Amino acid sequence: MPLFWLVLIVLGLAVAGYVAGRGRALRLAGGDSRVLHSLPSYYGAHVALLTLVPAFAILCLWVLIQPLVIENRISAKLPETAIAESSTRALVMSDVRRVAEGLDVAVAAGAMTADEAAHMRSELTDVRNRLGAVGVALGSDVGPEVLRAAQAYRALAARGHLAMTLVVLTAALGGAGLGIARSRADFRARNVVETAVRYLLIFAATVAILTTIGIVLSLVFNTIEFFKLYPARDFFFGTTWAPSFGGGSELGILPLLWGTFYISLIALAVAVPIGLFAAVYLSEYASGHTRAIAKPLIEVLAGIPTIVYGLFALLTVGPLLIRVFGADGVGIMQAGTAVMTAGLVMGIMLIPFVSSLSDDIINAVPQSMRDGSLGLGATRSETVKQVVLPAALPGIVGAILLAASRAIGETMIVVLGAGAAARLSMNPFDAMTTVTAKIVSQLTGDADFASPEALVAFALGMTLFVITLGLNVFALYIVRKYREQYE
């Protein structure tokens, strides 16, 4: 029975269990739901939970563990002769799996009977040809040991699957039965459901946390791998970035960090004043009508994909800047792709982040604060400057730092707008590149994944991660500090 059907059947059982549990509780209460400890639907939910949770837990574990067990068993039975021909046990096992899968495909496509697949002998049949006919390409002819192992593999898998189906169904039925039996009027079904909800929430939180830890660990391990091949000193303090896939590359992070920092700085210099002033206008000066139109319009900016901003930088802003600062104008800009181009466009992209968040925060400042200030004869701008903004400062700092981490992590605009040259220069009209852009280019080349030129991407990612983390911690610190002062 395919997995999909099994899942459907368990779900069906759960629904039936819900109805049965609810019905039984009501019946035992003589149809009067006031006698019940919990609402009737809780009794139903309790039975459904008992049906689903154990069955699915077993199902998930089984699906995860079965391949490992089978793999071990078959691998242990592989004769040494089969391995001697090829290189390693792992490689032979991958052949075995591939043949087994191929046989499955062939049977499913009707090119082979199940019986034939199970008992076919490589001495008599050209397995490679037969499987090739149904679209499974094999690298070499299939030896007798491999074919036998593959057949054993299939047999074991089929048996395991059957056992799993039986166990899961038993668990579901058993759970349902137990649940229905417990559905008496004084049973605290509501509390059971409450507990289940709590564990569901804990489960979700755990998945999120474990994923984060997993990502960080994978970064850390690959970074360590990189530092085994390339000295950390040269990475952190090197001022040249010159990867060459032939070896002997110089992988100094400083030019990339400088590019990231410079572009983010320009972006924030554009986004923070404009975003903040727009937010102040919207929340303090604009009429409700203006606000209702203007705010969504600004937020449209946030919905534009960054690749579109990248095109804008490449095709519009770059040429515009070159006309003013290029050879025909001021003469300090060589090409359209430059730190300034990317910074300006990224700044535009960040405006809605700053303005939207700041606007919400400024609106959260109570009207009575403004009344108090206006009532003392202060003007609106005095009120904004002296009362509203100080009260909203922690939130605004948070918004700005959020925008900063966006700027640091941005890739597409940099790739299209800032060029690809890693250099340390003060001129904002030079082409530069950032950490993120280089991560992309190091991993999309066809370098061997074990070479320092590819592994450096993880070290770069790790550095970026630490910087953003530091920024967030700093933001929290600022927010705390001001909160103490203002509350």
Next chain:
Amino acid sequence: MYDNPLTKRQTLTQEVKFSARGVNVFYGDSHAIKGVDVDIEDKTVTAFIGPSGCGKSTFLRCLNRMNDTIDVCRVEGRITLDGEDIYDPRVDPVQLRARVGMVFQKPNPFPKSIYDNVAYGPKIHGMARSRAELDEIVERALRRGAIWDEVKDRLDAPGTGLSGGQQQRLCIARAVATEPEVLLMDEPCSALDPIATAQVEELIDELRQDYSVVIVTHSMQQAARVSQKTAFFHLGNLVEFGETGQIFTNPRDPRTESYITGRIG
């Protein structure tokens, strides 16, 4: 009065400070104040009484144009301060509010230190030439707000960290620090204990020597104690206005009588 700096105000000795004629206030379509005529005298305490929602705060806010900050609010009629129309387009509401101070119904100290709360108005209006002078103004205001003794050792502590009653007195101190000619007080004692209430009433009495004070209150006793004139509002109408003694002992309107004896409201 148009754009005069605070220090160069003429001190007119007219008897009537505020004069309102045919004042109507609308919040969108709802008619909150209906044709109110009233004269508020200088060097007098005027009490506004009336049941909740009758428009006392609304009318009070007309006197320093705080209603301008509410989008849906529309004020009709003529209100003059020292004979000049305060709704005249030439009038700067910011200057007006410096002359007509206000203490709000709910205490609203700024999220700043106690000192900065009080110094806020004087700083904005450039009332002090030196730090020492500012210190003096702040101390004087806090003493008048009957809170000096409680906060003199922690002027740098945040104003929002005070208790509700202390916050209200801080707001009173903040309002008197700018030396307004008229002080509008919207239920200033609703969060205060009897001792602080007595201190605030003392302050009101003292302010009466120089200023005009308008106070909204739900306490009949308080109105009787501190005010010389009383106005009774009901459903947006000014039902009766006169000497406090006369209103409380010999009301002319039956609605006034039922309210002060506790039968409506």
